[in-house]
Amino acid sequence: MHLAQQQHTFEPKIFAFVCTWCTYAGADLAGTSRMQYPSNVRVLKFPCTGRIDPVFILKAFQQGADGVLVSGCHPGDCHYIAGNFHARRRFAVFRKLLEFVGVDLNRLQFSWVSAAEGGKWVEVVTDLTEKVRNMGPMTEFKELAMEEQWSGAINTPELKEAYNAI
Amino acid sequence: MNDTLKYAYYPGCSLHASAGEYDLSTRELFSALGISLTEVPDWFCCGATPAHNVDELLSLSLCAKNLELAEQVEGDLAVACASCFSRLKFTQHTLEENATKRKQVEKAIDAPVKLDGKVKHLLEILAKDLGLERLAASVSKPLAGLKVACYYGCLLTRPTDVPNLDCPEAPTIMERVVEASGAETVAWTHRLECCGANFTLSRPGVVLQLTNAILDSAKAAGADCIMVGCPLCHGNLDIRQKEIENVYSAEYNLPVFYLTQLVGLSVGLAPDQLGLNAMIVNPTPLLKEKGLL
């Protein structure tokens, strides 16, 4: 299947927060191996998954991300001894919180991708992109932002008229 | 280089029996090329495989005796049969390396062992002593269009460091000789595989299986015929070819020439000078088809 040649009505925006030592290097390997994957992903490099603040995920969704990937070193492989272990707890809890406020966790993927796993990087990115594509756009946070613009819904005939007149 | 090459000639038992055409064609070819062959007087059987198989000392002694006899004749020793060639070379090699065995052999033949004389297979004489250029110059009827599968078998080249005829795993000497005669050669897979000659008497079933694989490979490579330098290989490939075709339901119809027969043809010798009529698989249709008769 050739992804690039398929026509899609919706191209999701995927943010990937990755550590520089494992997953970033794994993505580099996918490149040097000339593997192909959807171009939707934007990679943000961090020294370690331990540096990745849950607020960044929230911010990403607010900025219009349809899916977020957080990826780092396998347990035991952390360049900084234990950053990924701290990250694992932090995100285990944060995803539960997001779930509770109504975020569909299918949009948020965590993975361990080592510097040797170019293939796994491709698989993870492709899977998330396809999954999110099928789910459609992430509207929740965007709608909130829209509401800010209008300090309320256009729910009266007067407002509608005024709006249409613009 | 001396214009007249002179050799002592050791035909071996088979050339005086089942491989008479090899002996005949050798003598005719060499005389046509101006090479002198003088048969070693009263030579003995070299012992061949059966002797070294069960009694190496006997094998060495027989060969040492023959080497001693060959000393009487001027020139290096020319050998036609691959098996005799192998045994004689082995004897020289072993006795040079192993002083104990050398002493035992000297005792058995009651004479000092002489290892100075060179033992040469006919191929070596044609390719090196005479030289491919001179050989090619003698060709009057090039074997144009004839696709030859050169079959070395086991003993011409193996093992490393003993016959020293050519590379043991990728020899080309037969191809070079027959190409000098104007023939084409084919690249094929089984040219160094064993035909099982040792079992031709005792376990013919084994021989059929091994030889069939060789014929099959030559045929698959598009050969018109096979060229050999050993009467034992010839026996299996030629004499048993019909039987193999029957047993394995195959059709090969591959004439099996001695190298001297093919080279002889190219220098213009007549079929009866080369003993072509002694071949079991009739070569006449092939040679006629190629315009070589």
Next chain:
Amino acid sequence: MTSTLIETSIYAAISESIQAEAKRILSDGQVSTIVGYAAARRKGSAQPIVITDASDAQKLIFTPACVNNLAVYLTKAKKDIPKKGKIGIVVKGCDMKALTGLMGESQLKREELYLIGVPCAGVLASTFAPSQELTDESLAPKCTECDAHLPTGCDFVPTETPLTPELEKKYAVEIARLEALTPAERWAYWKEQFAKCIKCYACRQVCPFCFCEQCLCDRNKPQMVETTPRPAGNTAWHIVRAMHLAGRCAGCAECERVCPMDIPLNLLNRKMAKELKELYDHEAGFEVTEKGPLTMFNEKDDQSFIK
């Protein structure tokens, strides 16, 4: 349906014990200051008080209206408290948990405190008048889930033992209800709740764990969280706050009590506490620990959610 009366008759005796103890420790100079509850102007109501003189000890009371978590006065508001000597503080079991957490986070030192524990059967919900009888209906929701009626690790605790009937756990029931919904339904629920928020930050002000000098959500370089009181910023604020309290909040529910817009904020905190209990068997506030659940790890932690 008739409501169940919660027995509070021991509160009077407790008040007397507190007064006596306060008088004693202030007189002999064991403490310089005591933070406690005193009667307020409205009938039956109570308010926090800071006393430094033994003669003020008789002002101290304990009633079902003593809802405040006084621990907050030892963090943000501690500038109002004289710095000399030990500080005495009147604490309910739930407030004690906050103190325990603050000690673990280097905000308080046990040796600088004199803890006057209060055996407590429960306090009034903020939606009821202070003079109201304490029943299972008027009881503060957090008290339905209370597991610390008797505070532990205090310097002084009156001997009275409260009667504590088994009640329906109000937050657990609500969390279960929300969990059973679809993500879209939950989103709709919280969207409505957060939309009400006016960003008054009363929740932050009253929380003993919001002790940061500069809140992340006030920063504008970079602006991590929208500061405007509009839906997007409100949602972000409450999510970030819940995350920051995860593993620390022990459920005093003051945020929810003081919220002028009645946003069920403690629900988020209880949900986080529930998850931390399930994931790492952690319950906040029972003992002073060197590290909290999110500042430590175990190599064998669950990672079934990670590919």
Next chain:
Amino acid sequence: MKKKKMLLSQETMDTGFIRKVETLSDTSVRSCFQCGKCSAGCPMATFMEHPPNRVMRLLQLGQWQRVLAGRSIWYCASCETCSTRCPNKVHLASIMDALRKLSWDAEGPSKESYVQLANKLFLQNISSYGRQYEMRLAAVFNVKSGQFLKDMMLGPKLFAKGKLKMFQRKNKNLTEIQKIFSRIEEMRKKGEAL
């Protein structure tokens, strides 16, 4: 025998036999490190119950009874492929020669009699005639092995082609050959040769 457990001890491992083989073959038995290349290339391996590498292994452990009992050594075609390709310069074909010789001497318990018979007749021919007498060799073999009709179809054709001679001239110097046979026998009796 083949599957029976090996009890290894200095008594059961006949190192004297290994030395004999090494002397006869002039090659080191212990150099073999069991890479298996000999068995990989042996044209006869499929006919053997012990492939060449296992023959070497049994020999290293001094288990000559197991080696000689099998027909493996008699099914060696002496094609020299193993010797040519051995990474350790083990001259396995020569070791096979030595084993056959020792089996022959021990009137070995091998089941393989046809090959042995053919060899025996071949050597007899040499001592009787000086050279091979192919016709007689085949005929006597067929009689002795009880396969009277073997290769009967080939006979007339070969005869017609002049490939079979009815009579064989004996070497004039036949006595010299016979002396070689007898001198070797004598040396062996005296223990001067193996």
Next chain:
Amino acid sequence: MSRIGVFICHCGENISRTVDVERVARDVGRLPGVAFSTDYKYMCSDPGQTLLKKTIQEQKLSHVVVAACSPRMHEKTFRKAVEAAGLNPFLCEMANIREHCSWVHENIEEATIKATEIVGMMVERVKKNRVLPTITVPVTKRSLVIGGGIAGIQAALDIADAGHEVVLVEREPSIGGHMAQLSETFPTLDCSQCIMTPKMVDVANHPKIKLYTYSEIELVEGYIGNFQVTIKKKARSVNEDTCTGCGVCMTKCPQKKIPNKFDQNIGMRTAIYIPFPQAVPNTPVIDRENCTKFKTGKCGVCQKVCGPGAVDFEQEDSLIVEPVGAIVVATGFDLYTIDEKPKGSPIKGYGEFGHGKIADVIDGMTFERLASASGPTGGKILRPSDGKEPKQIVFIQCIGSRAREKGISYCSKVCCMYTAKHTMLYHHKVHGGQAYVFFMDARTPGKSYDEFWRRAIEEEDAVYIRGMVSRLYQKGDKIVVMGSDIAVGVQVEIEADMVVLATAIQPQKGADLLAQKLGISYDKYNFYSEAHAKLRPVECATAGIYLAGACQGPKDIPETVSQASAAAAKVMTLFSKDQLEREPIVARVREAGCVGCFACKKVCAYGAVEEKEIRDRQGNLIKVVAYVNPGVCAGCGTCQATCPSKCVELDGYTDEQVIAMIEAL
């Protein structure tokens, strides 16, 4: 306003084939703050870098983004170039449009859009980049070496010979380690003690080496260049300064039947003892557990016979603090035993070999002591059970090693070679004896190693049998070995007089505890982890700590010595500077906002976060805040993600930079 320069690299055709680089340059040129943008064939080439430098100066650029390959490839290159042009190197960022874009996408339109976005993201990021000064920390030019085996000795001598002081700490009463126990060494069969003891004496006499034997590491504080190490010197009961090493005490000691650990407990020693005659220092130690004086209060013979009066029963453990700049860890190995292991331990014993209860089943190290001329049998190979010479001896390789079921999956690396050596020693010492070796694979990579192994078989009569032994059991005074020769395909049974097991190499007991004190990582077997398996094999991830020898993984002597010298070279590299420079990607605390909850300290794996008191001018304590020691901080940023008020920030990866990137997309 920033004046950002953007340089889009074609990378030959590697990028320009799928990314329309000119369009990217044009589009990003319109972004606010971008003063200059261009594309170029090869940015990393000499002319490419010259273009970069020239443009920085001509255009007076404030920041640079190079869109090319992965920063893992060329970030250093371009930052250097930027620095040469007079800009702080950390004002340059790379946008990865090759590995993450042109190589993984085929559609030109998609790849071009993506590349533009990636570059745009980096443009927004670089705007928030700050000038970062290089960090320097002072270096104490003294080194600690932990472990006095051949690794520690070699490292200590190398460092000391370079003129730096070395503190060498050894747990046992003498240095020498396992190598001193060996009889002869492969592949040359030279006597271990003959080559070892001169080095031990060198250590003792070296003016730059301070030797602490019978001592252990108690506490390690500090960071690279500036460690404070507390050493516990155990009470020796003999004064090292006054003892002359005459040895009278030992000859007179009435307790003579104490198993000597150095002789694998087959030889005996006295209660006051040196483990072996060539011990360094040559000062005895009293084994208080077995000394009559300490047990009953009566005796004291040693004290009475000691001329210089060196015996001191009252001596106590003492603590010494040594400041050092670097630490070489060379704690070596221990041997696996086939005994039953306590429940819960991941390592299991060998019930099928009798759990160590058959007296004449010994391990390789015991065989070394038997074969050693200075060993308990004077170099004769004799059975522990009855002192008879074993006529049939069986060696079994891979005991514990490569046995996942037993809890160890790695190869111990040296057993193939030392077993071959054992068969040779046996062949030389026991005439008419026969050695058998059961092995699965012979692993002999190393100079002259395979030849050595072949020699054991081809010249020294060892019979090697490929196949693991299934079971051992005692039958009369024989040990029945049940194996199989897999080359033949039949079972093999040998009635042996003695069985020698090539047991696995494991880290020293307590290796994990020491690692925790040092703050270095270790694997599941407790072998210490190097910073990079291939490219940084002698350094720990923790800066300033280096590894030598088998504490890192199984190693033979030449490898151990090589690594020890390599570790010493690393230490000397560190000591070649007075000040230590390091990349300034470290965390910093905004003290004004810090409330001192120390969540950052709790998550820091390096112990880089300290508590700092803030006082007013009168000296009154205002508050306690976190302080990140830039010499120790490794720059992971876990502290920042944990800090609730974000009062600790990782330079180079600040929230501002991250949020700018997110908002750019």
